[in-house]
Amino acid sequence: MADALLIIDMQTGLYDGPEKPFERERVLDTINQLIQRARAAHAPIFVARHTGPAGSPIAAGSPFWQLWPALDVDAARDQLFDKTRPSCFLGTDLAQQLHAAQVKQLVIAGMKTQFCIDTTCRVAVELGFGVVLPEDAHTCMDTPALKAEAIIEHHNATLAGAFGQRVKAAEVSF
Incomplete structure (x- = not known):
């Protein structure tokens, strides 16, 4: 089964905005380790940027829209694409690109757990991809309702099984 790495919304406006993500430095390091393992295995890497309308803080090309500089992405070889919805598939050609690359399974990482990670995991399975x-x-x-740690644990538990295989990043191989 051919695997690909999908990194979602690791952008300056989210990563370094007024509200900092939970354990952001550790998560960034973990994602960079996944990138290195994907590269070593010649697995394709897809990188989504959430894109807002013109004039919004995350409009295409704006400072907050840019990928976080310490994310080890290489625009010359990795597949960067823009999305406007929580799903990485809606309104993009991601599914077509994955099929063209003969990808059967996605390793999904990034931000934000309860929105784009959750939605993309669910839609990927509906489209026939392993997650x-x-x-x-x-x-x-x-959030006002839940701490980030609880949101992450809840989604890890909810998505495991029906919507994907839950693993530690160190256990992922491409």
């Missing part, structure tokens, strides 16, 4: 969710490679911010 591997490294439980320690996605993050979000605290």
Whole structure:
């Protein structure tokens, strides 16, 4: 089964905004380790940027829209794409690109757990892709209702089984 790494919304406006993501430095390091393992295995890497409308803080090309500089992404070889919805598939050609690359399974990492990670895991399964969710490679911010740590644990538990295989990032191989 051919695997690909999908990194979601690791952008300046989310990673370094006024509300900092839970364990952001550890999660960034974990994602960079996944990138290195994917590269070593010649697995394709897809990188989504959430894109807001013109004039919004995360409009295409704006400072907050940019990928976080310490994310080890190489625009010359990795597949960067923009999305406007929580799903990485809606309104993008991601599914077509994955099929063209003969990808059968996605390793999904990034931000934010309860929105784009959750939605993309669910839609990927509906589209016939296998999903591997490294439980320690996605993050979000605290909300008034729940702390980020609880949101992450809840989604790890909810998505495991029906929507993907829950693993530690160190266990992921491409």
